[in-house]
Amino acid sequence: MTSSASPPILPVSNSLPTNATAGTTTSVESQPPIATPAFRAFITHLSDSLRNGLAQRRPWGELVDRSAFTKPESLSEATLRIRKNYSYFRVNYLAVAALILAFSLLSHPFSLIVLIGLLASWLFLYLFRPSDQPLVIFGRTFSDFETLALLGGLTVFVVFLTSVGSLLISALMVGVALICAHGAFRVPEDLFLDDQENNPATGFLSFIRGAATNAAVTASVPAVSARV
Secondary structure, eight states: OOOOOOOOOOOOOOHHHHHHHHHHHHHHHTSOOOOOOHHHHHHHHHHHHHHHHHTTOOOHHHHTOGGGBOOOSSHHHHHHHHHHHHHHSHHHHHHHHHHHHHHHHHTOHHHHHHHHHHHHHHIIIIISSOTTSOEEETTEEEOHHHHHHHHHHHHHHHHHSSHHHHHHHHHHHHHHHHHHHHHHHBOOTTSOOHHHHHOTTOTHHHHHHHHHHHHHHHTTSHHHHTTO
16 A cells, blocks of 8 residues: 655744844844943033032022111131031022122123133043043144143133133122122021031032032043043
8 A cells, every 4th residue: 555645844944044133133232332432421420410519599588587686796607607608508609609700700601611711622632632632733743741731721812811810809809799798797696507517518519529529420431531
């Protein structure tokens, strides 16, 4: 009897291309994401530190409470009041000084543009420029020392030989005078100063320290580590 059974047909499997495709997809998906640019990370850290520092400000109602203002009896009492009030209203005082400085710059657009240009030059030509890419201007290559000297000379010229420096100094003097006047006439007896005196780094100074720490974290990026 002749057997009509045919040999089994082996199924054609395309698992290899599928696996290869899957492997390719997996390898593509498993690639690490592109690192955040150093400048963007620095701005993020700076904004977070600024937000945390401003969150520690005192209520503005305490700052402008008219019932707490009296004339100091002596210069030593005025100095003591300034010290205590600054310890308590540190964030508020520096915020007021920053607002005065910002208003002065906004009222002088040319000085604001020059200052922004100077800051951008420091950030992009020195701080956040990759260390393996030298600065080339008009076909001439500048070393790190030459770049630093060039930016330093430009800073001295902008700050001391233009109206930008006088504008900044005037705004800071107005802010300091206003802060000292408020601190001298504001009676600090109703303020709780224990936590401030025991921890003088709280308040807005913690923002400055936090910004410096975050800048150090940002400096771990190879493009910035050589300079920060």
